Amino acid sequence: MAGTNSERPLLAEGPVIILVNPQLGENIGMVARAMANFGLAELRLVEPRDGWPSDSARSAASKADHVIDGVQVFDRLEDAVADLNFVYATTARSRDGFKPVRGPTVAADTLRARHRAGERSGILFGRERWGLKNEEVALADEIVTFPVNPAFASLNIAQAVLLMSYEWMKSGMEDESATPFQAVEQTPATKENLFGMFGHLEEALDARGYFRPADKKPKMIDNLRAVFTRRAMSAQEIHVVRGVISALDRYTRKNPRGQDGGDER
């Protein structure tokens, strides 16, 4: 399932991802892939340690070639953000200073609102081992940080980019609970259909002496019906259950369906 599919719309808009001093090409590639997964396309690198282009980046990008091909490289962070109207800095640790600190959902909503207003935004991600310097954070408008396990707080840059890209994608959805595909549509069966199944089952059981002692029969029927009414069964489900009842009712182990002598009613 990797790679692009030309029959499906390729999402490629939204905030610019800016990696400051990234070290491993592989991480840059995984960042590109994460961006592509969630519809971002514009990647900028400030002083990548091992230079650019990078074979290991392209390989790790798993065919997110449109992101890799579009990478821009800058010597200075100031130049990498020069055309942007609004910039977030990601950081895992508290900084002295007065910059507002946001969680990822609030940050994504802000980026989406600014995008819709025609502004260009970016998100800064720091070096693999120690993040952004204070003077780099100072160039951003606001800080975004992730809710993490306090005792195990380190996210690698590809993971951090993945989470922001994912929140960006969600921020564009009218309904966050929407899914790209759904269960097969089922409407609840009519009651007549349901009661028909109850009758079928109860008759088959009654014929086998299931309801004993006799004075317990009403309670046993209540319990049985409760199993099948706890959630609304669809007509399809009732069809399946009636097939089961029929199979149990009509055939025996010794005379199964399709065998000579099997009782086909």
Added chain:
Amino acid sequence: MAGTNSERPLLAEGPVIILVNPQLGENIGMVARAMANFGLAELRLVEPRDGWPSDSARSAASKADHVIDGVQVFDRLEDAVADLNFVYATTARSRDGFKPVRGPTVAADTLRARHRAGERSGILFGRERWGLKNEEVALADEIVTFPVNPAFASLNIAQAVLLMSYEWMKSGMEDESATPFQAVEQTPATKENLFGMFGHLEEALDARGYFRPADKKPKMIDNLRAVFTRRAMSAQEIHVVRGVISALDRYTRKNPRGQDGGDER
């Protein structure tokens, strides 16, 4: 910042992560790290291709040793889920059938509610290249799928586990917009403080003949004050700006502060 920090609470509860037929130890390790980042700890493997234990898994886990040490290995998926009350299957593609399909936020809320009710839950993740088989999905109660770029939909298992772990963490937060640290607290300055700054600046500018032509002075002052009132300045910010005004006002390029002959008022 990698690794655990014994002074901070180590979160380690919540759904079991179950990898079916994982191939690369490195992926298992990245899964363990993602789980640790967001407070999950219980990892189960069904038929890991390269066996267990795995040095490459431990290495890629970046010190999520508590997850790696607790890994349980099973021959059959049925056994891996036997003690669980509720199971999600992750899948990127539509399946025939009637299982409810959820997005990650709804799924995480469901998992959290069941966790609070004392139920044990799990989430199934499939093989690196082609996910879960239909008969494996059939063992789950519901399906969870991610909102992705339709033209670039493949998530690797570590990314998928990261997203579900992250949503699990968020589902436990009282306020999703809360952040682990905040900006330094600032209260708006008093108006007296603000007007003092206006006076300071305007006097310094007036002394330099800034307000010309004279009839434009009121409008120019309005514009100047608008710059500083658009958002409520804190006392700290006013202190900073007054320092700037003083520096510009008292010293010149030829006679800067601290030089012989510098005008110290």
